[in-house]
Structures are given as C-alpha cells and as structure tokens.
Amino acid sequence: MGRWEPDARDRLVRAALDLFSEQGYENTAVAQIAERAGLTKSTYFRHFRDKREVLFGGQDEILELLAGGIAGAPASAGALVAVEAALVAIAVTFTEERRANGPRRLAVIASNDELRERDALKMTGFAAAMVDALKRRGVSELGAEVAAELGVLALRRAYSRWLEAGGDFAEVARRALEEVSATAAALERAE
Amino acid sequence: MGRWEPDARDRLVRAALDLFSEQGYENTAVAQIAERAGLTKSTYFRHFRDKREVLFGGQDEILELLAGGIAGAPASAGALVAVEAALVAIAVTFTEERRANGPRRLAVIASNDELRERDALKMTGFAAAMVDALKRRGVSELGAEVAAELGVLALRRAYSRWLEAGGDFAEVARRALEEVSATAAALERAE
DNA sequence: TCAAGTGATGGGACTTGGTCTCATCAACCG
DNA sequence: CGGTTGATGAGACCAAGTCCCATCACTTGA
Incomplete structure (x- = not known):
C-alpha cells in the first residue's frame, strides 16, 4: 500500500x-x-x-450542532425546549455506521481510565457549549447550567438506548429528555 | 535534605x-x-x-464521605435530601489550608486540558458514587442519576463560592443545592 | 513537455511520562 | 547486635508525543 x-x-x-x-x-x-x-x-x-x-473524532461538529440547535429554537422556547432542539440537531451525526461501531467503541472506552477521562471531558464540552448558547438567549447562568446538565444526561441515555434499539435518534433523544426533566420535576415533591 | x-x-x-x-x-x-x-x-x-x-489527592476520601452521607440520611428522606446530606458530609474535608491553595490549584487545572480531563473524571466519580448510594436506598436509576448530577452541579458552585467568600462549607453547599433544585423545578414551567 | 510548487507522508532524533528491578539506608525489634 | 521492614535512590527501559527535514505524488503554468 x-x-x-x-x-x-x-x-x-x-x-x-x-x-x-x-x-x-x-x-x-x-x-x-x-x-x-x-x-x-x-x-x-x-x-x-x-x-x-482516534476514538473521539467528529465531536467538534457536534459542538456546533448543539449550539446551532439552541440558537435556532423559537424565541418563545424555554431552556429545556431549546435543549431539546439541540439534541434533535445532532441526530444527523448518528449514522448507521456509527451505530455499528458504537458498542465496540463503548466497551473500549469503559475499559480504560484515560479514555473515560477523555469521554468525561467531551461531555463537559457538550454541556459548556449548551450553557453558552443558552446564555446568549437570555437564560440565567444557573438556569443554563441546570438545563445543560439535564441535556447531557438525556443525551447519554439516548445514545445508549439508540445503540441497543436503533430507530430515529431524534425521537429517542426527545423521549429521553422528557423522562429526565419529568424526573427532575418529581424530585422536588418527594421530600 | x-x-x-x-x-x-x-x-x-x-x-x-x-x-x-x-x-x-x-x-x-x-x-x-x-x-x-x-x-x-x-x-x-x-x-x-x-x-x-498530585493535584487531585484525597478524593477517595470524598467518595466515601459522599456515599456515607447518603447512606446515613433518614429513611424518610427523598433523593435530594440524601444528596444534601452527602454534600454536608464532605464539608470536613474543606479545610482552611485547602481554601488557601484552592485558587492557584483551580488556575492550574483550567490552564491545561489533561488536568481538566482528570477533573471531569473526578466529578463523574462523585456522581457515580452518589448514584450507587442512592440506588441502595431504593431510588430509581433515573432518579438517582438526576439527583446526583444536580448534586455535582451544586457541589461545583458551592466550591467556587466557598473559595471566594469562605464560611462554613456545609452551609454554602446547602444553599447551592437549594438554588439548583429550585431552578430545576422552575425549568419545567417555563415553556 | 517539463520545471516549479504544494501538500501529505516517511523517517529518525529527541524529550518526557511512566514502569520495573535491584541496591541502599534508616528505624524498629528481639 | 543482627535481622527485618519500609521507604528511598539509581538506572535501564518502553511508549507517547514533538520536531525537523527529506521524499514522493500530484498540480499548475509556461
């Protein structure tokens, strides 16, 4: 060659x-x-x-899509709706090829601390990109951080579910965020 | 020498x-x-x-304190109250010496990606320890993850505020968690 | 047609993080 | 006082990552 x-x-x-x-x-x-x-x-x-x-390529594109999804959400949308738009916006990157390699990739990452570190930092980057975009919409610092963290949690859960069951990532992500935010709201009452 | x-x-x-x-x-x-x-x-x-x-010593102790705080919370306490107990439990590790070195330490970490990775992984570890302890109390997987993420967010904010203003860390952490959880609840209504 | 330019690659020297093994030395113990 | 233990020193060694320069495939313009 x-x-x-x-x-x-x-x-x-x-x-x-x-x-x-x-x-x-x-x-x-x-x-x-x-x-x-x-x-x-x-x-x-x-x-x-x-x-x-080499295991984390293409995540710069995701940062841009997340920010773009939030910036492009309707002006009337609250923080969580904007986060939903961000998750939907990244669905284009969840291709069949990526799904095919996903389980092996996850297994490798889980096996090594250096890789789990890199993964954790990438997630932090996702959250930071959303926080930034949310603040540009006038969302408070704290509101943006809470919404972004919930969004990242939903993203992780959606990714894992999408790897298992497939389907349209946007739909999976929407359901995951719905679950997460409903759970967050329910936590309040349970004292 | x-x-x-x-x-x-x-x-x-x-x-x-x-x-x-x-x-x-x-x-x-x-x-x-x-x-x-x-x-x-x-x-x-x-x-x-x-x-x-060398910049992240003593965090194993924090993992144990977090888990112990949650395990030791009253049986009637909900997930968020248990998380509050966890944050209060780690207050003993926030000594004056740690506060004195905190700003320099944070500045160094912020200056380098490898260090930010390690920091992100440590936070993930805190969340995982709380998720584990919460599930042992019968909290659902999702409920535990949401409560733990909000707890870590409150912890980060409390740490930063404590470095600036000092005072009793337990009190600072309690207020931070209160703010975070109130914000999470308010997000729901803002659509 | 050919010479110059461009961009990706090969190759190797070099520094440093990190591992491993063995020798050494101070303190403790019977 | 001799043996043991535990922390340290010393140095070989490997792989990650940087740097510099040569080389080759392909393009462009005269």
Whole structure:
C-alpha cells in the first residue's frame, strides 16, 4: 500500500478500533495502529493529537450542532425546549455506521481510565457549549447550567438506548429528555 | 535534605503546585517536582500514579464521605435530601489550608486540558458514587442519576463560592443545592 | 513537455511520562 | 547486635508525543 491511498483518517480509526478490541487499549502502540493502516506514527499524529483522540473524532461538529440547535429554537422556547432542539440537531451525526461501531467503541472506552477521562471531558464540552448558547438567549447562568446538565444526561441515555434499539435518534433523544426533566420535576415533591 | 524527612507526600504536593504556578504545567517535569521536594522521580511515582494526580489527592476520601452521607440520611428522606446530606458530609474535608491553595490549584487545572480531563473524571466519580448510594436506598436509576448530577452541579458552585467568600462549607453547599433544585423545578414551567 | 510548487507522508532524533528491578539506608525489634 | 521492614535512590527501559527535514505524488503554468 503506497502513498496517496485515500481516507487515511478513516483507515486509522478502523485500525485503532480493531486493535483496541482485539488486544486492549494499553497493549496497542500508536505505531501499530499506523502500521495496520499502512501509515507511520508521524502521520498518525498529524491526524489525531494523541492516542485517545482516534476514538473521539467528529465531536467538534457536534459542538456546533448543539449550539446551532439552541440558537435556532423559537424565541418563545424555554431552556429545556431549546435543549431539546439541540439534541434533535445532532441526530444527523448518528449514522448507521456509527451505530455499528458504537458498542465496540463503548466497551473500549469503559475499559480504560484515560479514555473515560477523555469521554468525561467531551461531555463537559457538550454541556459548556449548551450553557453558552443558552446564555446568549437570555437564560440565567444557573438556569443554563441546570438545563445543560439535564441535556447531557438525556443525551447519554439516548445514545445508549439508540445503540441497543436503533430507530430515529431524534425521537429517542426527545423521549429521553422528557423522562429526565419529568424526573427532575418529581424530585422536588418527594421530600 | 536526607532520607526520612517526614511528609514526603505533602512536600511533593506543595512543590508541584508552586512549580505549576510559576512556570506552567507543561513546562514542569516530574523529575523537577521531585527534586524541589528533595526526592527523586521514583519516589514521586510511589506517591502518585501520574503527573496529574498530585493535584487531585484525597478524593477517595470524598467518595466515601459522599456515599456515607447518603447512606446515613433518614429513611424518610427523598433523593435530594440524601444528596444534601452527602454534600454536608464532605464539608470536613474543606479545610482552611485547602481554601488557601484552592485558587492557584483551580488556575492550574483550567490552564491545561489533561488536568481538566482528570477533573471531569473526578466529578463523574462523585456522581457515580452518589448514584450507587442512592440506588441502595431504593431510588430509581433515573432518579438517582438526576439527583446526583444536580448534586455535582451544586457541589461545583458551592466550591467556587466557598473559595471566594469562605464560611462554613456545609452551609454554602446547602444553599447551592437549594438554588439548583429550585431552578430545576422552575425549568419545567417555563415553556 | 517539463520545471516549479504544494501538500501529505516517511523517517529518525529527541524529550518526557511512566514502569520495573535491584541496591541502599534508616528505624524498629528481639 | 543482627535481622527485618519500609521507604528511598539509581538506572535501564518502553511508549507517547514533538520536531525537523527529506521524499514522493500530484498540480499548475509556461
């Protein structure tokens, strides 16, 4: 396999996921990932900033979609409705290919602390993007933080359910947010 | 400074915080931290599992206190009241010394992605500990997750306020949780 | 047709985080 | 006083990540 084979980045992602699944994250060297993809370590680090990032690609796009979903919600919408719009907006990124690799990817992440750290930071990033967009709509700092945290919780639950059962992600996310916010409201009365 | 000087761990923490503040986290090598503490790299890694952890010591104790606070709450208490008990339970760890170093520590963490990752994972750990303890009380999975996330949000806000204004952490945390949960309840009506 | 330019890649030196093993030394103990 | 224990020092070693420069495929313009 010579130079200029297309889709170097995709090949790296597939090679990494395969190797991590086969032999574990810690037992896989970056050079090995690159080799399986027909590339070298140098090229790997041109595409991904570190060993972890190969499992978390495309999340910048999600940040933009979340912010855009909130900004584009009707002016009359409250914070939670805007968060719902954000979750619906990212549905386009939940493709069949992503669903096919989802379980393996989740298993790898769960197996390693470094990867769970990266995942936690990504979720923090999602929340921060929503907080920022909500505040631009005039939502209070606290209101934005609460709504965003509930949104991230709903997103996590929706993702896990979508991996299991499939279907339209937007619909799954809507139901998850509904559940989460209803639960949050019910917590109040239960003292 | 020979062997057997006491408080090796504390010396490492202080040296690390000083060096990180003076010259930045990335520009500081573990060997340099150890040297300033009168120790070697080997000894550093006996006390902390990696370069980051020196900034996050004592959080295992917090996990136990959180779980214990929830387990020890009155049987009649709802999920949010149990979470309040958890936040009150960790107040003993918020000492004056910790408050003195808090701002520098936060500044260092904010300056670096690796450290923000570790921080995010620690918060996830707090939430997981509370979810676990809440479920043992019979709270539903979803109810536990929502209550725990709101609890972590309140904890973050309380910490930041306590660093600024001081006072009894338990009281600050109680007020923060009150605000957060009231805001969560108010979100529902605002559609 | 060919020479210059461009962008992705290869290759290797280098630093540092982190692991591992073994030697060393201080304190404690019988 | 000799043996044990526990923390430390010392150094080899590997992999992650950075950096610099050479190389090659392809494009462009004369």
